Amino acid sequence: MKKVSIMVPCYNEEENVVPISKALVEQMEALPQYDYEILFIDNCSQDNTRTLLRGICAENPKIRAIFNSKNFGQFNSPYYGLTQTTGDCTISVCCDFQDPIEMIPKFLEEWENGYKIVCGVKTSSKESKIMYFLRSVYYKVIRKLSKVEQIEHFTGFGLYDKSFIKVLRELGDPTPFIRGIVAELGPKIKKIEYEQAKRRAGKTHNNFFSLYDAAMLSFTSYTKIGVRLASFLGILMSAGSFLAALICLVLKLISPYTFFETGTAAVILTTFFVGGLILFFIGFIGEYILTMNARIMNRPLVIEEERINFEDK
Numbered sequence: 043m044k045k046v047s048i049m050v051p052c053y054n055e056e057e058n059v060v061p062i063s064k065a066l067v068e069q070m071e072a073l074p075q076y077d078y079e080i081l082f083i084d085n086c087s088q089d090n091t092r093t094l095l096r097g098i099c100a101e102n103p104k105i106r107a108i109f110n111s112k113n114f115g116q117f118n119s120p121y122y123g124l125t126q127t128t129g130d131c132t133i134s135v136c137c138d139f140q141d142p143i144e145m146i147p148k149f150l151e152e153w154e155n156g157y158k159i160v161c162g163v164k165t166s167s168k169e170s171k172i173m174y175f176l177r178s179v180y181y182k183v184i185r186k187l188s189k190v191e192q193i194e195h196f197t198g199f200g201l202y203d204k205s206f207i208k209v210l211r212e213l214g215d216p217t218p219f220i221r222g223i224v225a226e227l228g229p230k231i232k233k234i235e236y237e238q239a240k241r242r243a244g245k246t247h248n249n250f251f252s253l254y255d256a257a258m259l260s261f262t263s264y265t266k267i268g269v270r271l272a273s274f275l276g277i278l279m280s281a282g283s284f285l286a287a288l289i290c291l292v293l294k295l296i297s298p299y300t301f302f303e304t305g306t307a308a309v310i311l312t313t314f315f316v317g318g319l320i321l322f323f324i325g326f327i328g329e330y331i332l333t334m335n336a337r338i339m340n341r342p343l344v345i346e347e348e349r350i351n352f353e354d355k
Contacts, residue, residue, distance in 0.1 A: 045077040046070065046150065047129030051120040052082055052137040053113065056090040062137050063098050063105060069143050073150070080105045082137075083123035086113040086347075099350040111347040120198060121218040122343040125211045133201045140239050141199040148234055149201040157232040158203040159224060164195040167238035192225050193233070200224075216341050 048066055052059060063080065070078040082095055084107065095107045108126060110119060124132055131153055135141045141162065149160045177195065198220050202210075209227060210218075224231070 043075070043077050044131075045079065045129040046073075047127035047132040048078065048080045048146075049120070049123045049127055049132055049134050050080065050082045050137050051085065051123055051134075052087065052091060052095075053085040053119075054087045054089045054091060055137040056087070056094060058137050058139065059091055059094050060098065062135075062139065062143075063102075065139075065143055066135070067102065067105075069146050073147065076150070078104060079127070079129060081108065081123060081127055082106070083108045083119055083126070084110060085115075085119040085344075086110050096350065103351055106352060107348075107350040108346055109348040109350075111345045114344040117218055117220070118343040121210065121220055124202065124207060124220075127207065129204065131201050131203050132207055134198050136197075136199065141197075142236055142239060145234065145236060152232045152234070153201050153203065155232075157230050158206055159228040159231045160201040161193055161196050161224065161231055161233050162199040163193065163233045163235050164197070164238045165235045193221065193231075196221055196224070196233075198224075205229075216343065218343070 048070070050062060050066070055062075059082065063082075066080050070076065070080075080102075082098075082105070084092055084095060086109075092109060095109075099105050099107050108123065113119075114122075120134065124134060131150075133146060133149060135143060135146075145162060149162075152160045202224075206228060210223070213223070215223070
């Protein structure tokens with residue numbers, strides 16, 4: 043009998059962990075041809091999530107839990123959770139019911155048809171239309187600029203064969219971006235469209251900084267646009283500055299008073315513009331350096347505090 047693992051990352055989801063666990067158990071028990079395990083990986087929740095998870099695990103030995111010692115971020119914890127599953131395939135599902143679990147049979151059907159990865163791709167969302175539009179723009183931009191064929195509106199919700207899970211375990215990337223890794227390394231991908239639902243309960247933990255982190259990680263991992271723009275604009279600005287210097291010299295020779303009256307403002311404005319442009323690209327290139335620095339340090343993805351229902355302690 044094939045075994046299906048379901049990995050559920052969570053952080054401060056006390057209103058959702060019990061309902062999602064019940065819904066997943068019901069979904070898998072309706073598929074008696076498969077054995078299953080459900081793994082919750084908690085990213086150091088500050089509410090009652092861990093207490094509830096202990097109770098869930100005590101009632102069902104097929105439900106496991108990993109508690110991180112600290113919050114290791116929105117990318118590391120789910121990625122690590124995927125690598126800790128033991129099934130013939132692993133399905134990643136968010137805890138807030140925005141990923142429709144009724145798609146699990148469809149994922150398994152395509153997996154049985156031979157696909158190693160089955161991706162859930164959002165075609166619409168019941169959340170903020172503005173956010174969905176902005177995400178659409180972001181995905182189109184990153185897809186145009188990336189050296190890898192990115193999957194638009196793919197958030198990680200999907201099925202991964204154990205052969206690909208093995209690749210993730212051996213990758214050794216301390217700053218993993220699962221969406222980009224799937225697009226770059228994933229074999230034989232099947233896309234299934236769905237409409238994203240609203241959160242069942244609780245508040246989203248995404249904010250400007252977390253979304254910015256996601257955008258910068260994708261840009262610095264899969265594009266060269268920041269460095270290339272800095273190089274090209276640096277050349278253009280150098281050429282423009284040289285040309286401006288020649289024009290100023292000619293104006294000074296023709297009429298020094300006229301130059302003093304009209305040229306000073308232009309010089310000041312140009313200085314501020316060039317200075318701002320330089321600071322922008324220093325920051326952009328700094329993002330690349332931060333990503334390189336994290337990879338060079340090669341720190342562990344997470345540090346575990348506790349495991350529940352694992353045979354090998």
